[in-house]
């Protein structure tokens with residue numbers, strides 16, 4: 148998902164040679180170079196659908212800054228594989244499940260390709276930039292942070308943070324704050340002082356907005372990337388402090404109470420076979436990579452979850468029915484993972500909500516070498532090759548009535564949705580598949596489950612509620628205006 152800011156790769160929609168006819172190229176060199184670029188584009192594109200000509204730099208830059216869902220759909224629907232060029236980067240888009248999975252599962256040919264600014268923000272030495280065997284080994288170690296036991300601990304923290312925020316939402320709802328606060332408390336527990344989540348949350352937006360496909364290359368003061376780097380410095384300093392305090396607390400024999408504690412305890416376990424030494428900074432960088440990978444996708448998932456439930460009161464009513472059955476009206480009692488295990492309907496709603504509005508619609512990969520993706524087309528080495536998830540998740544053969552929220556489709560083992568797990572690409576596939584799947588789904592389920600128990604909310608509909616805005620991940624264009632009131636129990 149580090150790559151899903153790629154969402155800002157847009158088809159240069161609406162660009163055509165006629166629009167460009169008024170462009171006067173100042174020198175002969177410019178026109179010779181344009182001619183060369185056109186030929187290269189045509190040569191690489193071969194028979195794939197896509198614009199017949201690439202367009203000069205400014206046009207592409209402008210378009211890639213304003214991606215639209217309609218632009219993407221046009222590109223995806225133009226062919227199973229299609230071509231485009233943004234800023235003279237040749238791009239092959241895959242729109243079918245088969246090709247998308249092939250890209251994600253061909254580490255020998257393609258690897259995730261991050262927007263330029265990601266390395267500046269996350270630091271080049273961050274584990275997420277590893278590939279191949281080194282990546283597999285590092286990731287294997289991190290998987291221990293997401294065991295069932297560890298998730299149970301995180302769930303308790305999520306419950307108390309979510310309750311605090313639902314209370315606040317009764318005054319003013321800001322979902323991004325809930326995600327940040329939950330993540331930081333799950334990752335660092337009380338090793339972070341109270342002012343830290345506030346400060347990190349305030350600055351984090353600078354990171355979100357810097358993750359564009361194309362950014363000013365130098366991180367000079369005043370640029371978005373410069374501001375994002377300052378925000379990263381603040382976040383890393385707090386996370387390093389938390390790592391340090393966690394090591395001290397575990398050395399004093401305290402009970403693990405957050406992800407850092409789980410990690411330190413694991414590293415001290417005599418039976419543990421992986422690498423044992425991690426500096427405070429390395430631990431902080433891993434946590435920051437989780438924050439980075441999850442913040443925008445989680446906000447998108449939670450916001451659409453709330454919007455979907457407000458717009459489908461019958462589904463909300465069924466969630467409430469299930470809540471009362473499992474929790475017996477004990478609203479103040481923390482929800483547990485065991486409670487969640489008895490809520491198949493709530494889990495189906497989360498799965499379905501993420502299918503209808505997948506936070507990450509595509510992830511860009513880079514062809515490391517010539518990649519024979521189909522019988523009649525080889526992606527040229529050095530091209531971007533982008534698996535898209537939207538069409539797989541809206542394939543009417545697998546998900547009849549694909550745009551409608553139908554949680555029931557996940558409750559019937561014979562339903563084509565359950566028979567075709569290869570289509571469920573919300574979290575990607577292959578060696579870089581999301582590490583936070585369980586974490587993310589249980590967190591969204593908890594937020595929706597608790598909110599339906601404790602609050603009523605109304606969706607203030609606007610003409611832009613159904614339109615999609617792409618800021619790294621997808622959001623309702625009007626930001627989703629919800630009005631919360633305390634729930635009155637009969």
Ligand code: HEM
Pocket residue numbers: 148149151251259275286436437438440441444445448505506507510573574575576577578579580581582583584586587
């Ligand atoms: C609804 C929420 C989320 C969605 C939709 C999502 C989706 C994704 C996707 C599509 C990828 C790329 C997969 C690929 O290239 O095949 C990814 C990677 C990743 N995600 Fe998530 N994610 C979510 C939440 C989280 C959370 C909560 C965490 C951490 C706590 C997380 C950590 C990561 C990491 C570390 C990677 C990179 C893995 C690697 O390169 O090995 N994600 N995610």
